[in-house]
Amino acid sequence: MVKRRASEGATTEIDGVPSRIxxxxxxxxLVCHPSGKAPLPPKEDRLEMSFIRAYFWPLFxxxxxxxxxxxIPVTVYHYGGSLxxxxxxxxxxxxxxxxxxxxxxxxxxxxxxxxxxxxxxELVPGAKIYGPPTPAxxxxxxxxNGIKCWIITHVGWVILGPMTNAIPCGxxxxxxxxxxxxxxxxxxxxxxxxxxxxxxxxSSRDAVWTGIFPFDFFQGVELHxxxxxxxxxxxxxxxxxxxxxxxxxxxxxxxxxxxxxLSSGMIVHVSLLVLYLxxxxxxxxxxxxxxxxxxxxxxYYIVWGVLxxxxxxxxxxGFTLVEQPMYWxxxxxxxxxxxxxxxxxxxxxxxxxRQVARATDGNCLxxxxxxxxxxxxxxTSEGVTRKSLLLVSGYWSISRHFNYIPELxxxxxxxxxxxxQLALPWAYWGFLFFLLIDRSSRDDEKCREKxxxxxxxxxxxxxxxxxxxxx
Ligand code: NDP
Numbered sequence: 001m002v003k004r005r006a007s008e009g010a011t012t013e014i015d016g017v018p019s020r021i022x023x024x025x026x027x028x029x030l031v032c033h034p035s036g037k038a039p040l041p042p043k044e045d046r047l048e049m050s051f052i053r054a055y056f057w058p059l060f061x062x063x064x065x066x067x068x069x070x071x072i073p074v075t076v077y078h079y080g081g082s083l084x085x086x087x088x089x090x091x092x093x094x095x096x097x098x099x100x101x102x103x104x105x106x107x108x109x110x111x112x113x114x115x116x117x118x119x120x121x122e123l124v125p126g127a128k129i130y131g132p133p134t135p136a137x138x139x140x141x142x143x144x145n146g147i148k149c150w151i152i153t154h155v156g157w158v159i160l161g162p163m164t165n166a167i168p169c170g171x172x173x174x175x176x177x178x179x180x181x182x183x184x185x186x187x188x189x190x191x192x193x194x195x196x197x198x199x200x201x202x203s204s205r206d207a208v209w210t211g212i213f214p215f216d217f218f219q220g221v222e223l224h225x226x227x228x229x230x231x232x233x234x235x236x237x238x239x240x241x242x243x244x245x246x247x248x249x250x251x252x253x254x255x256x257x258x259x260x261x262l263s264s265g266m267i268v269h270v271s272l273l274v275l276y277l278x279x280x281x282x283x284x285x286x287x288x289x290x291x292x293x294x295x296x297x298x299x300y301y302i303v304w305g306v307l308x309x310x311x312x313x314x315x316x317x318g319f320t321l322v323e324q325p326m327y328w329x330x331x332x333x334x335x336x337x338x339x340x341x342x343x344x345x346x347x348x349x350x351x352x353x354r355q356v357a358r359a360t361d362g363n364c365l366x367x368x369x370x371x372x373x374x375x376x377x378x379x380t381s382e383g384v385t386r387k388s389l390l391l392v393s394g395y396w397s398i399s400r401h402f403n404y405i406p407e408l409x410x411x412x413x414x415x416x417x418x419x420x421q422l423a424l425p426w427a428y429w430g431f432l433f434f435l436l437i438d439r440s441s442r443d444d445e446k447c448r449e450k451x452x453x454x455x456x457x458x459x460x461x462x463x464x465x466x467x468x469x470x471x
Contacts, residue, residue, distance in 0.1 A: 030201040031226035038199050038207035038221060049212065058218035062300065069184060069312040072319070072424065073177035074098045081320035081424045100177030107182050109175060117239035118230055120149040131224075131288040135381040136205040140224040140293075142234050146284035149239065150246070150277075157247055162254055170258045172251040173322050180311050187307040191217060191300045194232075198222035198298070208297070220299020233293055233302070238284055241306035246277035248311070249318045256322050264333040265326025265417030269318055272340040272414040279348050286355045291443055316427040317415045326417040340413035343406040350395035350403035357391040366394040376454035390451070390458050399464040401443070404436040440465040
């Protein structure tokens with residue numbers, strides 16, 4: 001079962017592919033690393049995993065999350081966003097009839113969008129930048145053109161959508177359910193493909209698999225796969241998913257406007273969201289140092305998550321708001337918007353402090369003072385010792401993930417315009433809450449393993465994970 005490695009430095013040999021042309025084509029499309037196939041780890045390592053971790057959780061989460069992406073559109077379109085009404089009024093037969101079907105329009109939206117974003121990522125000029133070193137000591141490559149692509153995409157929407165009606169962008173809302181179903185039909189096989197590619201044609205030496213299919217499929221094999229020369233995580237996480245989150249909400253607002261009155265609640269919701277995503281692309285280079293990128297592998301959790309979970313769970317407040325508008329007085333709308341902007345600013349500044357401290361090797365001012373730093377060392381899986389900085393100033397001296405507080409506050413502000421009596425629009429906020437609690441623990445584990453005594457020192461100086469004196 002253990003896969004053979006091609007000799008280091010040699011041109012990749014693709015076993016079992018007779019033709020050189022086919023081999024070259026695969027090399028170009030799958031961008032495989034010269035070190036060849038990902039080897040299976042020793043048997044002892046595989047046996048360490050419990051049945052629950054290896055089989056139960058991946059299968060349970062797979063079924064639960066897939067079902068959620070069906071329940072949310074049905075509830076929004078047929079039950080006014082009310083899960084209570086869905087429960088009381090539906091039958092299994094009726095529910096199955098109401099599941100949005102995949103359509104050619106939905107497939108065109110999905111693949112057209114992916115193609116446009118792929119072309120922008122590839123063609124819009126931007127500096128080559130490199131993410132933090134991976135456990136195998138490689139530096140994943142990205143193109144720093146996020147903000148330009150954001151501007152081109154949004155200006156394009158204004159010109160082709162509301163201004164000229166060249167593309168009926170307002171029609172995204174009625175097609176959104178079918179887009180989600182179509183995304184599911186594409187994303188699940190695509191995750192199987194990534195699993196196969198990771199094992200057989202990995203793009204870097206960081207591919208790891210256990211031999212337990214449900215676990216490997218869920219967690220992913222490759223850290224930074226490339227296809228057609230594109231960095232898959234940058235394309236799917238940032239350009240298809242985050243950019244799509246921003247633009248689709250403008251299309252939802254357009255639909256509301258075209259079908260009545262654009263409500264003040266929708267204006268607050270969409271403005272905060274679009275600014276949040278503008279900030280995301282402004283800071284995109286920083287995202288390449290976040291856990292999604294440096295730690296999580298390209299499996300169902302990340303890939304299906306950004307392609308299907310984001311357009312259902314993350315969209316839940318905006319999706320519900322389209323047909324359940326909230327008409328706030330201007331003063332209420334202004335206060336909620338202002339609190340949201342403040343939270344956005346704090347979140348950005350917290351992430352920026354960490355980024356600037358590292359980029360300048362501590363030669364910067366944080367809150368008007370030279371920063372306190374821990375100069376940490378860690379060893380890569382290749383045995384190389386590297387240096388890193390842990391900031392102990394600014395927001396990073398209050399708690400180890402203070403940035404999660406404004407993140408949650410902002411999401412609360414953009415969820416408030418939704419009908420408070422409905423549970424569905426709160427799906428995103430509830431999910432984010434548990435995600436960030438879990439993430440703070442996962443990140444702690446990851447950093448303790450990476451930095452050892454240096455992380456213990458940081459925890460001694462900054463003892464709380466998120467909220468000082470509480471957690
Ligand atoms: P964090 O911003 O919390 O950063 C974690 C990483 O930063 C650690 O793994 C470590 O990486 C490094 N680090 C930790 N402590 C320090 C320190 N004191 N000084 C310098 N570096 C440190 O990670 P996230 O990826 O969770 O969050 C990034 C942003 O994304 C945040 O703004 C967050 O709110 C947002 N977010 C949004 C989500 C959403 O779904 N809306 C979900 C999750 C996050 P290293 O190995 O480099 O040392």
